[in-house]
Ligand SMILES: Nc1ncnc2c1ncn2[C@@H]1O[C@H](COP(=O)(O)OP(=O)(O)OP(=O)(O)O)[C@@H](O)[C@H]1O
């Protein structure tokens with residue numbers, strides 16, 4: 426049976442001051458269906474790149490498995506998808522049926538192979554690339570965030586597909602998606618890396634139990650240390666005092682009949698007890714340091730939201746549509762009510778982001794039909810689907826007149842590393858970029874939030890922090906996302922775009 430044995434793996438990127446991985450030991454079986462989880466920037470993608478031998482590390486990785494990686498790099502996207510598939514898989518023409526067989530399991534029309542790769546929708550590209558990597562049944566697939574470009578139906582199809590496979594690692598922040606697929610979890614914690622048997626929910630339960638027992642143990646140790654230290658001091662004082670008295674008595678009356686031997690013996694015993702007590706207190710302090718090292722920071726976050734209570738709704742659309750020669754969004758009527766979260770749902774490519782851009786009044790090659798009215802003078806915080814921010818966080822905040830200290834404070838609460846505060850945003854991991862965009866949006870004063878797939882790339886703890894803030898503050902928000910579990914939790918209203 427094939428395995429991956431990782432021993433003493435240590436790694437850091439050149440620019441980093443501390444190791445990203447420090448003497449990591451892991452043992453993975455080739456049949457496991459693993460979910461790789463951890464907060465943004467913890468090194469999930471890096472770990473996959475290390476397994477693929479793309480980075481120099483110290484320690485050893487012993488395996489006889491063939492690794493495949495998603496997303497593959499498509500060198501010439503103008504080529505037909507079928508040719509791209511052959512090139513990436515190394516298959517001969519006559520073996521294209523192997524790709525077709527996988528596409529079939531992914532409920533894809535085989536005609537996609539005849540279309541230029543670049544013309545496929547992001548969801549279709551994802552499925553094609555997955556089909557290509559899973560052609561080798563004996564391979565071990567490393568799948569890095571396949572869900573980001575998938576709509577609700579796409580996630581369902583890919584979850585079912587992966588459930589039928591064996592021997593892979595998938596990174597995803599969609600807990601519902603992971604629960605459907607995996608039987609093991611690799612978790613990159615704050616200080617350690619663990620492997621658990623179970624799905625995401627079982628992992629989370631175990632982690633909660635462990636965290637709670639560590640917190641209880643820490644509280645107990647704190648009490649014990651205080652008691653032990655106080656008792657050590659008391660015993661030491663007693664011993665010192667009786668020694669002093671003894672010496673005083675000796676000086677005062679050399680013929681005293683005090684049993685000096687007894688006193689000396691007793692104070693020495695007390696001294697010993699005091700030092701044992703102090704030793705135990707020191708041990709408890711050391712033990713305490715080992716606790717809570719993996720407990721994640723999840724301080725509550727707050728939206729800088731100002732409600733406009735004199736309007737019942739901030740946006741209302743009636744038989745509204747955006748059209749051009751080749752595309753038209755379905756006709757839709759909806760309202761964005763004050764103090765409510767409205768979710769705009771629909772498959773990939775149906776025109777949700779186009780509607781957002783119309784609300785923002787951006788130039789677009791579309792004509793409008795029907796009506797959409799947006800209250801004048803309201804402050805809108807818009808988070809686009811892709812983060813294209815450049816420069817440092819400070820520069821971006823200052824350009825948008827957002828208080829940069831507020832942005833930094835929000836980033837800290839989201840577990841973002843302080844060392845990256847001055848880095849150019851374009852060099853950050855996808856999730857880190859997203860956290861910057863999110864912190865900017867949180868810090869900006871707003872009456873309305875337009876969030877286009879805000880949860881993409883964000884780790885589960887960050888998602889939970891956002892959910893908690895939304896549930897507490899009830900902001901006026903129009904939101905697009907394909908994580909149905911999450912939308913069900915926060916949305917007051919749902920608007921479905923359907924052909
Ligand atoms: N080529 C690189 N050079 C320097 N630092 C890098 C490089 N690639 C990633 N990093 C940094 O290494 C850390 C780990 O990055 P990585 O992309 O592996 O994280 P991740 O867990 O996959 O995050 P995400 O959830 O956002 O995808 C981050 O702090 C990131 O900024």
Ligand SMILES: [Mg+2]
Pocket residue numbers: 469470471854855
């Ligand atoms: Mg990553």
